[in-house]
Each structure stands twice: as structure tokens, then as C-alpha cells.
């Protein structure tokens with residue numbers, strides 16, 4: 001059994017977070033340490049520790065996370081200027097919270113990701 005993280009408490013509203021969207025599948029809230037004017041985390045309500053733990057059963061859920069991210073980008077007014085979606089997996093990617101999350105980052109020119 002994977003261990004719960006602070007994100008489970010955010011999903012259950014047990015600790016404060018600036019939640020911008022929630023439904024029965026996902027929760028989206030502003031990152032506590034924003035790297036850009038818009039920095040929102042989209043997470044599944046179900047605990048999946050890393051991208052390595054995603055299964056075919058999660059296909060719809062992951063697709064839903066992307067649709068929610070795109071809707072929030074529109075709400076934030078950055079859909080046309082552009083944004084980046086990032087999911088970090090394990091140590092080399094710097095994953096700190098072991099409950100998968102998609103970073104939605106934008107509101108400024110983000111530069112090239114690589115190179």
C-alpha cells in the first residue's frame with residue numbers, strides 16, 4: 001500500500017490550499033512555491049505514487065487531468081500565450097511528493113526546456 005502524502009489531506013480539505021478546481025476524479029490547486037505567475041498542480045484524487053505506477057486502468061483519469069489542465073489554462077488566460085505541463089518521476093526528475101501531479105506552468109516566457 002502506498003503511503004499518503006500531504007496531497008491527500010488537500011484533496012480532503014483537511015489542510016488549506018488554494019483549490020481552483022475539484023471533481024470526483026481530480027483536484028487542482030496553486031503550488032505553494034510558484035515558479036511562474038501561473039503554477040497549478042493537477043492531481044488525481046486516487047493515490048498513485050509515481051508515473052511508474054500508472055496502469056491502463058488509469059488511461060481515462062490521465063486524459064481527464066490533461067483536459068482539466070487545458071480548461072484551467074483557459075481560465076487563467078494563458079491558453080493562447082502558452083504554458084507547460086510537467087510530471088516529474090522519481091529522484092533524477094526531482095519528484096518530492098509521491099502522489100502524481102501535473103504542473104501547469106505559464107504566464108511568462110518559459111524558455112526552452114532542454115538545450
Ligand code: DGP
Pocket residue numbers: 006017018029030031032033041087088094095096097098
Ligand atoms: P515535485 O518536485 O514535482 O514533486 O513537485 C512538488 C510540488 O508540490 C512543489 O512544486 C511544491 C508543491 N507542494 C509541496 N507541498 C505543498 C503543499 O503543502 N501545498 C501546496 N499548495 N503545494 C505544495
